[in-house]
Amino acid sequence: MKVPAGQLLQNITYPSDLKLLKEEDLKQLSQELRQYIIDVVSVNGGHFGASLGTVELTVALHYVLNTPYDQLVWDVGHQAYGHKILTGRRDQFDTNRLHGGISGFPKRAESEYDTFGVGHSSTSISAALGMAVASQYKGETDRQHVAVIGDGAMTGGMAFEALNHAGIEKSNLLVILNDNCMSIDPNVGALKEYLTSISTSKHYNRFRDDIAKVLAKISSIGPDAYSIVQKLEKSIKGTLLKNSNLFESLNFRYFGPVDGHDVDNLVKVLKDLRDIPGPKLLHCITVKGKGYALAEKDQTKWHAPGLFDKITGEIKKTVYEKPQPPKxxxxxxxxxxxxxxxxxxxxxxxxxxxxxxxxxxxxxxxxxxxxxxxxxxxxxxxxxxxxxxxxxxxxxxxxxxxxxxxxxxxxxxxxxxxxxxxxxxxxxxxxxxxxxxxxxxxxxxxxxxxxxxxxxxxxxxxxxxxxxxxxxxxxxxxxxxxYPRGNGVMVDWQRPMKAIPVGKGRKVCDGEDVAILSIGTIGNEVLKATAQLIPQGYHPAHYDMRFAKPLDEELLHEVFSKFDKIITVEDGCLQGGVGSAIIEFMADNCYNAQVIRMGIPDSFVEHGEQPELWAECGYDAASIAEKVKDIAVKRMTRTIAS
Missing domain, CATH: 3.40.50.970 (Thiamin diphosphate (ThDP)-binding fold, Pyr/PP domains)
Structure with missing residues (x-):
């Protein structure tokens, strides 16, 4: 069922529509966008708190910037749902993260507004700097480049490497630090304490309120005047805040902190910063889960809560009659x-x-x-x-x-x-x-x-x-x-532990005609396949390898001595995986057998539920069973013909 958008949001398909609004309408639009995210994610699931925290920032950025000509990079992408909705994907947002639907992260193949594909943290500044340098090289001096990065992602070393490089370039780069003291869990470390010291300095906060406007105006007078103001500002900042040189020592113009939920002020600040050349950093204070009280209170729990009742906040869980295996x-x-x-x-x-x-x-x-x-x-x-x-x-x-x-x-x-x-x-x-x-x-x-x-x-x-x-x-x-994401297969799992000889696999069941060698939890799909096959008259042997390195050579000698049809199954890439290791063993020991490898193909697999993707890649229980029957039929046909 499609979720209806609000009065303003329903008329916005692209940022060009957003720009037709008056500035005084942006607060209402932000409320509608936040509610739309709540409405859709509550029934479809997905990352929740991060996108609620960047609603106003998203609206302000697309209102001020000329996207996609101006290039906007979202770090990680958990916070980019509002961006997706405002850039042509509102009516597809109910397919977010579903098999065959839109991606849960920014993705270049999906939209020209997604300037850089993301999913792992701390990449945005490097990517945006590369874009900025390229634009400068091509003479596109009017083009803006913005990286939105959280304070959690800023702890990644790659972010510091990018800041260090950006500080010596003259490129048009704005880094927006989305500071909510959270990534998935509360942030830790000295950077968190430093950012807290900035955001709680009353004297410094009073000083910075007008500095962006001053710099924007003075930049039009000339480079000498601009340089004088820069030096004066650094001197005053150093007096008011002893540690203010973290970003500025890397040659970034630092502005903030500002309220990341005041959309009117964000628009004004972004317009001012747009006219200031060189690398800049805007420090925004936001609340992860903003606008949904339970998410504001317990931000870790509401990072990606699954389905929930948006009124009561009850997270919906499947009710089982019997105890279930743990994750x-x-x-x-x-x-x-x-x-x-x-x-x-x-x-x-x-x-x-x-x-x-x-x-x-x-x-x-x-x-x-x-x-x-x-x-x-x-x-x-x-x-x-x-x-x-x-x-x-x-x-x-x-x-x-x-x-x-x-x-x-x-x-x-x-x-x-x-x-x-x-x-x-x-x-x-x-x-x-x-x-x-x-x-x-x-x-x-x-x-x-x-x-x-x-x-x-x-x-x-x-x-x-x-x-x-x-x-x-x-x-x-x-x-x-x-080991994989999700639940296991054993209810009675907390048994006394014992050592396993390194490099030793095990025979799960004996059989004829075909040997299936699996590694890891995908072996449970082999169990399902053999349960389907046995009543149909097929009896494959199943071996759990346990170790990709060292291989159980004794077990493999047994397998290759008995079987000339072997299937390997792994929940991993086929190139260089366990199937490849077994073929290497076969070649090194001069065995001659048909080895069919089942696993993740040489392509990037899109999103969907695990069973859907196992089937798509051809190594779920049904695919394994079909492969066994195919091999057994071919063998019987050859035997009869001979």
Missing amino acids: YQDVFGHTIIELAEQNPKIMGITPAMPSGSSMNMMMKAMPTRAFDVGIAEQHAVTFSAGLATQGLLPFCNIYSSFMQRAYDQVIHDVAIQNLNVVFCLDRAGIAGADGPTHHGAYDLAYMRSIPNMTVSAPMNEEELRNLMFTAQQENMGPFSIR
């Missing part, structure tokens, strides 16, 4: 505490995802042994390496797609030194509605290529616990454990 992340959270109680060397590390990874459980139970290091995956890995050099045993929990950002650190700082760091890769495999920026497609391939690395994947919750137990033993070296 894999919660199995990790409970298990690391159990292990840490027995092993005083264990430490927990996560880069800004304590609730998403369930590391928050350990942070609460053992606050001196668990660390949220901010959105800084590279630092998380090397920090873990430093702990390991001192005899401690870090469990570094990072989403699979985010671990890509720290690949050099895994190699250079952990693997080369053969340090005992346990990498727990959450959201491995197809991640669901977040789409291609968040699918954990590559970790099996990129981890198994690293010397000294053990690469493992449990088939269920009990196996996850056992692998974690195995990894915390002495002298295990770098150890990777991957």
Whole structure:
């Protein structure tokens, strides 16, 4: 069912329509836009609080800027729902994040207003600077370039690298710091404290109110006058606020903080800043979840709450008659505490995802042994390496797609030194509605290529616990454990833990004609497939590999000695994955068999629910069953013909 838009919003398809409004109408439009987001997300799901917090900023930006000629980059993209609605996608917004619908993140292929595809944090300033330098090179000096970045994303090292470079360029760049003290969880670190000091300095706040207007006017007089005012302003800022030089020491003109929910003032400020040349930073104070009281009160819970009753705020959950399996992340959270109680060397590390990874459980139970290091995956890995050099045993929990950002650190700082760091890769495999920026497609391939690395994947919750137990033993070296987003398959999962011999798989069931080799939780789709096949007269063997590296060579010798038809199944990329590893083993040992690999193809998979995407990629239970029947039929046909 389509959700009706408000009186003003229903007439706005593109920013050109928005510009027809009077400035005094923008407050009402902001209210309608906020309500429309609430109405749609409550029945369809999606990221919620972040976009509510940027409603006024979004309206002001598209009102003042000449988008898409002026280029607007949203960092991460959680906060860009209002942007999507105002740029031609209002009537498609009810398909947001659904299979075949619009993306939950800005995406260049979707709209010319989405100037840069995003999903991971801290990329916006680099991208916008590249655009600004390109425009300057092409002589497009009237073109504006704006990066909207949250204070959480600003903790990422890439954001600082971009600020450092931007400060020596003369390009037309505006960085808008959307400061709400939140990313998905509350922000941590010295930057948070610094921004708080700026936003609470009464003397400085009084001073900055008129500086933008002064600079905008003086810039028309000449460069000398402009330079004098710049120096005067720096001097006064240094007197009023001792630490005001963080951004200005990087040659950014700093303005703010301003109320990010005062749309009238935002329009005025943005018009003034539009006329000031060079790199600038506008500090906006916003509230994540603004306009929805429950989301303002509990911002972590309402980051992406799922479906909810917009009137009562009740988050809708499926009611089950029987107990359900836990989420894999919660199995990790409970298990690391159990292990840490027995092993005083264990430490927990996560880069800004304590609730998403369930590391928050350990942070609460053992606050001196668990660390949220901010959105800084590279630092998380090397920090873990430093702990390991001192005899401690870090469990570094990072989403699979985010671990890509720290690949050099895994190699250079952990693997080369053969340090005992346990990498727990959450959201491995197809991640669901977040789409291609968040699918954990590559970790099996990129981890198994690293010397000294053990690469493992449990088939269920009990196996996850056992692998974690195995990894915390002495002298295990770098150890990777991957598991998916969502719920497991076992209700009775909290069983006593035991060590698994590294590199040893297991036979799940014996069979004839065809052997299916799976790794990880996708093996449960193989179980479903075999349950369909057996009543139809097919009896494939099923082996759970457990380890992508080292491979269980004894098991593989058994398989290749018995079967000449082999199917590999993995919830990861086919190029360089476990199927490739098995073909390498076959070639190295001079076996001759038909090996059919099933997994994520050599393309970027769009968004949708996990079962939908497994089917689309051709490795859900139904696809596996069909492949087995196809192979068995071909074999029987050949046998009869001979």
